[in-house]
Amino acid sequence: MNTLKLKEQEISRNSLLKLFTTIRYLLRQGSAIRGHDETSGNYFQLLKLRSEDHPNLGMYLKRTTNYISPRGQEEMMEMFSHCIVREVVSDIQKHGCFAIIVDGTQDVSGREQESICLRHVNSDLHVREDFVGIYEIPTTTSESIAGMVFDVLTRFALPLSNLRAQTYDGAANMSGHYTGCQARVRQCQPLALYFHCTSHISNLVMQNAVISSQLVRNALQWTNELGVLMNRSGKYRAMFRAICVSNESESLHPSAIKPLCTTRRLCRLPAIQSALDNYSTILLSLKEMADVGVTESATKANGLLDRFQKGETLLGLMIAARPVALLEQLNSVLQAKSATVSGMLETVKISTESIRAWYSDEVFHEIFIAAEEKGKTYQLDPLEIPRRRCPPKRYADQVARDQPANPEEHYKKQYLEFIDAVSKGLSDRYDLSKSGLAQYVKLENMLTSGKVI
Known part of the structure; x- marks a missing residue:
């Protein structure tokens, strides 16, 4: 037995x-x-x-x-999860200093969840970034989030004295200088410098610049609506493909016309460039779709045709294309694995200088002339000064508002405001005095030069 x-x-x-x-x-x-x-x-x-x-x-x-059973499966997965986390924590404990990355969002049930990643350098001087879990918090106040951070470090037996950096988004409850989460953590560990994700910053720069310019904002919104129509309407997609074939445009495919990403502003260049390169095909396909009947897609196509037939839509896309392309390149450099702090700041400096060089009448004149020539080729509505509104008689004695002499003067003002918003955004958001980057630049220079400052 x-x-x-x-x-x-x-x-x-x-x-x-x-x-x-x-x-x-x-x-x-x-x-x-x-x-x-x-x-x-x-x-x-x-x-x-x-x-x-x-x-x-x-x-x-x-x-x-x-x-x-499902319960047995979940217990096995939980054991694997705990095993992996223990290995990650053991590796961090072995190598000492580490950084913490926190970001949160709501799930489908509306519960607030925070994801936590730990970043450290191993014995081979390779940077490791490990996800260690999602944690539910009752509120999104800075006090609640900071308490969660302390609780996680305590559970993992990671000493707060070894925390050297903390990275969050730019929300006030996370980045606030006095009562934000980073400030509460630094009260307990002054060496835990705060950093805002540099890639996220460049996206915010473009987001704020687009919002500040009605011309660019509207042009990008119509391009986004065109991508939505392409995704939702199989009939329009077939019409678009047929026109491409008839025009022998083998390089263009319906998938090239897509909606713009709502959060990652610097992933929009392919959609913008595709709309500019194939403007005539877009006009023909929208015209054909608008004439097929009274469906919702036909109605939307008719509305988009009206907007894309206006010269200012083409001008708005041409104005947006160059800054978006530059910031997309900047974004790629900032996310490189081999990026250094000084190299990153130098790239931002060069990008800012390039943007400022576009703040000139000559640059806009070239864009405006090119937009006018293409507008004539596509038979678009000409660029004109908006109708002047007459003030009420009771205000007749007041000083009249400046009226641009020609369409170029009118649109130049909006162009310069857009370029200025991009340039100012880069300068303000990458200001060394507003983050812990200044300290890390000194440390990097000390390591590369061997001189203690």
């Missing part, structure tokens, strides 16, 4: 290990585990496949207690 019992225990132990390795494989591949029922999921089907090579596993699966 003892021999049979020992053999049964060995079979159960080996089979249980195969359950763990099977679910580990599915987790590693990012595959779904469950199906519509207990026997149709990838987990059970993979176990059946493995049982062909291991008959004892097939016998184990037929038992009443076999630990393949």
Whole structure:
């Protein structure tokens, strides 16, 4: 009896290990585990496949207690999760100093969840960035978020004295100088300098610049609506493709016309450039779609046709294209794995100088002339000065508002405001005095030069 019992225990132990390795494989591949029922999921089907090579596993699966229930799966996944986190924390404890990255959002049920990543340098001087969990908090106040940060570090047995940097977004509850989360953390650990993600900053610069210019904002919004129509209407997509074929435009595909990303402003260049390069095809396809009937898509196509036939829409896209392209290149440099603090700041400086060089009448004149020539080619509505509004008689004695002498003067003002917003945004948001970058520039120079300042 003892021999049979020992053999049964060995079979159960080996089979249980195969359950763990099977679910580990599915987790590693990012595959779904469950199906519509207990026997149709990838987990059970993979176990059946493995049982062909291991008959004892097939016998184990037929038992009443076999630990393949959803609850058993969740417990196994939780054990893997804890094991991974322990390894990450052990590695950080071994190497000492670390940084913390926190960002949050609401799930579909409206609960606020904060994701936490830990960043450190290993013994090979390679930077590691590890995600360690999502944590629910009752409120989004700075006090609540800072308390969560302290709680996580305590649970992981990571000393606060080794925290050297903290990275959040630019919201007031996170970045506030006096009562923000970063300020509360620095009260306990002054060496934990605060940084705002540089890639996120460049996106915010473009977002604020677009909002400040009605001309650019409207042009980008119509381009976004065109992409939405392309995605939602199969009929319009087919018409667009047919016109491309008839014009022998093999380089253009309907997928090139897409909605603009609402949060990542610097991912918009392909959509903007595609609209500029294929403006005539867009006009023809919208005209054909608007004439097919009274459907919602036809109505939207008719409205978009009216907007794209205006010369100011083309001008707005041409004005936006160059700054977006420059900031997209800047964004790529800032996200490079080999980027350094001094190199990043030098890139921002060069980009700012390039933007300021475009703040001139000559640059806008070239854009305006090119827009007028293309407008004539596409038979667009000419660029004109908006109708002047007459003030009420009771205000007739007041000084009249300046009226531009010609359309170029009118649109030049909006162009200069847009370029100025981009330039000012780069200067203000990458100001060394507003973050811990100044201190890290000194440390970097000390390491590269060997001179202690």
